[in-house]
Amino acid sequence: MKLILLSGGSGTRLWPLSNDSRAKQFLKVLHNEETGQLESMVQRVYRQLSQVVAQDDMIISTNAAQVDMLRNQLGDVPIIVEPERRDTFPAIALACTYLSTVTGMQDDEIVGVVSVDAFVDVAFYQKVKELEQLVLTTGAEMGLLGIKPTYPSSKYGYLIPELHNEHMQVGRFVEKPTEEVAEGLIASGAYWNSGVFAFLLGQMLNKLTEQQFSREYEKLCAEFISLPKNSFDYEIVENLSHIVALTYDGYWKDLGTWNTLTEEMTQQVIGNGGLSDDSLNTHIVNELDLPVKVLGISNAVVAVSADGILVTDKPASSRMKDMLHEGLFSRPMYEERRWGWYRVLDYTRKDNQDVLTKRLCIKKGKNLSYQYHNYRSEVWTIISGEALFILDGKQTNVRPGDIVQIPAKTKHSLYAVKDTEIIEVQMGEAVIEEDIVRLEYDWENVIVTI
Structure with missing residues (x-):
């Protein structure tokens, strides 16, 4: 199995530390239990995956703005650079042509796709590896990984099982339902869709041929702007009839807001800052040399960078994206380069x-x-x-x-x-x-x- 790691996004919900070029997966705020140092989400995911698959079997698909940061944080890893941002279907399609044309991968081999910003245990990636054999033995068109829901979320898509024995036969999908609908789906045995895919390389290449695009990497680079600007789920997965899935009951979390991110941070203060004793469950993340002090404020986040300053109570941090129209997100004031x-x-x-x-x-x-x-x-x-x-x-x-x-x-x-x-x-x-x-x-x- 070859793995495509998707690295994209503009990180608007974790402003001001993330911006249009430094997405959330590059913020070094997570504790590495092996080294005792802080690491980013992408470093954590790559480290965990390296315990399950060979590094030579992983490639990263990203946009040009993130290449230097990936090199800086991961070193000399294979990177596929998308000519422009066009959602996950074009990104995965281009990476598949690279695997075929450049690495010589055969059409009957399995490709896996994962994102670089999930917060999980290594056991999650062991399940991803198991999808290879599941797809081969069942002859399925697609293998997915379902997450056992812990609450009725309206942020995730749901896999609805048609049959569930040793593995799940997926009957249909429900994308981001209301919490009320989600409660009913969970009661009927639905799982969150983790965004992991496993499929035969030839299947993706044949899809490109059907759409009259090239199967060769260099040629598809030139045709990239004409590919459908669509997610892989909508363009491919939801049009298939034979989909199987494994289920994962372990720890899985989307660290997409300051509220969820700080739940996984072992340090309350990163950078030059200090908290009073009565500032409970408050976090400071400060990238500047200026000191930041918080007195008597609980359940809050104070994030400081060259891009700006955010002071928010934790539940309200999910509304960060709603402030896009107010002009907060101008040119990046801080960037990592190679x-x-x-x-x-x-x-x-x-x-x-x-x-x-x-x-x-x-x-x-x-x-x-x-x-x-x-x-x-x-x-x-x-x-x-x-x-x-x-x-x-x-x-x-x-x-x-x-x-x-x-x-x-x-x-x-x-x-x-x-x-x-x-x-x-x-x-x-x-x-x-x-x-x-x-x-x-x-x-x-x-x-x-x-």
Whole structure:
């Protein structure tokens, strides 16, 4: 079995720590019982899956905005980059063509699909692995994994069994019913739909052929924007007649709001903060250096990042998405990249020029891409570390206190000999990410020289 890990979403419900590029699965707020360190949801899921399947049997499907964060948190893992966000059917279809064209997977082998943001025990992924044999032995068109409901939720889809012995024969689906309807479904033996799929690779490829799309990876990349913008459930699963499912009665949770996320956090304060003794069941998550103190407020979340500040009682945190129309979600002020991270410190416009100030950390052994900008100049101040600065091919060593000026259209980069932090001031008529022209550079030669 090959596993496709779906990593998407914009993380609006966990603002201000999550944003359009840093979705909820990248927030390092969960306790890793093995290392004692904090880890993200995607790190937890990948670690758990690695205990069940070989890492070589996993690929991750994501959008371009998340590639650097995945590399930063998971290392050099196989990643399929969707040309644009088009829901789960196009994402899974593209990943299947990659498995066929690039890895040589055969049509009669099983593909599994899981998301990277579920909070479960390892036993859940052992059940996912068991779906491979279930689909092969029953000849089913699709294998699913049902979760035993713990309450009548209106947030999840439900699997309605037609027959339930050693495994479930799925009769029909009910998508996000009211709580009243959900109560009746649970009483009749329904299960939550976990969003796990298992199917023959050839089945997905044949579907593409029926829809007159290519079965080859590179060609489907070019056709991607024409694929139906639809979920895998609606486009594929609900149109099948022979669907089987295994059931899972263990721990399973969607950490989609601050309320549910903090229930799984072992630390009440992450970052620079403090709680009074009478602030019960309150959590602080602070990514800034400024101190945050909470006095006499219980059952609340205080989340602080460069994107903004959220103060909410826990039940109300589920309404975060309703505030989208109020303009909270502008450009991301903090992002993780393959080389480290950056945080926006200030933005202003003077004399018909934009001025954007950032703080960047480039990790030891990492480098910024060799690049130039058409519409802005930059000034870098080295505040810590040691690095090799490259300007139009010329290499110089830089240390704390050094200042370098980078005119527009000048090729430049930086390689960190030690963890290096810089203050970067961008000035020009357009200080946008799109104004980056990346070039090739002989980094192996630089590393040997150092």
